[in-house]
Amino acid sequence: MSESIIVNNIILLLFAGYDTSSVAITMVIKYLGEFPEIYEKVLREQMEIASSKEKGEFLHWEDIQKMRYSWNVVSETIRLLPPISGAFREALVDLKFEGYDIPKGWKLFWNAPLTHTDPSFFPDDSKFDPSRFEGAGPIPHSYVPFGGGPRMCLGKEFARLEILVYLLNIVTRFRWNLLIPDEKIVYDITPTPKKGLPIRLHPHNA
Template sequence: MTDKEILHNIMVIMVAGYDTSSALITFVLRLLSKNPAVYKAVLQEQEEIAKSKTSGEPLTWEDLAKMKYTWSVAMETLRMVPPVFGGFRVALKDIEYGGYVIPKGWQIFWASNMTHMDESIFPEPSKFDPSRFENQKSVPPYSFVAFGGGPRICPGNEFARVETLVAIHYLVTQYSWELRSDDHYIFDPMPVPTQGLLLRIVPKKEK
């Protein structure tokens, strides 16, 4: 590979392989802190899985498949606070949209909030409601685009699912936390709480 290709691959690994997942987990913790009923349901699901494990026994693929509600929580978090808020595509042919003609070859920027926060697709879009994703077939195609869509969908979406579910499992079963600051967040370019996510975290064995 050329030096430029090496640099671009390093950037992909650092941004897509780390920053996006850490942003998702950050906002899952924030939203669980603000929604006790959702937190209780996630905790119940994860404790049921934990009960089936011996001390130190790792999670399995089958365990992850049981974390359906937890993943719905993650999907709703991605809908409301997507780590990647948009991306570029190239028009393969002339397109007429909304009375405008987009010529073939033009570069188009798509923004996830245009569909994620569209109340005709997601009623009460500002409300945190993981039940929207309990039946993912009910979500219209290409309206939830946290991972993009089509042939160029994020190749790491399954890896992101695994690492997020594993992290949430150990966080909710082994720790409790309190949100100490509910400050606003900015996009820089990914969503970041302006003061960081200030939490008081306590191991459950010490409570």
């Protein structure tokens, strides 16, 4: 393997493993700032888990499994603002799709934001509604923030762990408000708040 391929793989791993989760956390902060009633539900769930711990006791795997509502909120966040907008696949055979002929060997880009806002899968698609993920949740391949198939994100469970642990730590300490309500989000590879999403933190015990 050439040095440039090794360097490229390392850079990709750093991006895949760091920017994606940090963008997801940023967007959760945005939505929780926008929807105080959803923040309250997350706080209640996280407080229940935090208060079941002795002082200084670490979180356990079972605690993460109890963060169901919180994960539904994260899932809805990355439905509306997926950290990665898609990836490439190669057509292994000639195929037809929606009236288009796609020859074998062509490269295709599957698009997460478009898939996630298809109203036949997600009625009232622009509404932030974590209850979409209750029960069986969306049908397979209609929800693809981590991709799908054999090349699906291999860091998904690690990402879930770090996002939920972060959420517990911030929500049990602070409320916050967004200093620029309706701040524009642009896709600059990943979704990026135009002005850096400034917030004001309010400690619970102030």
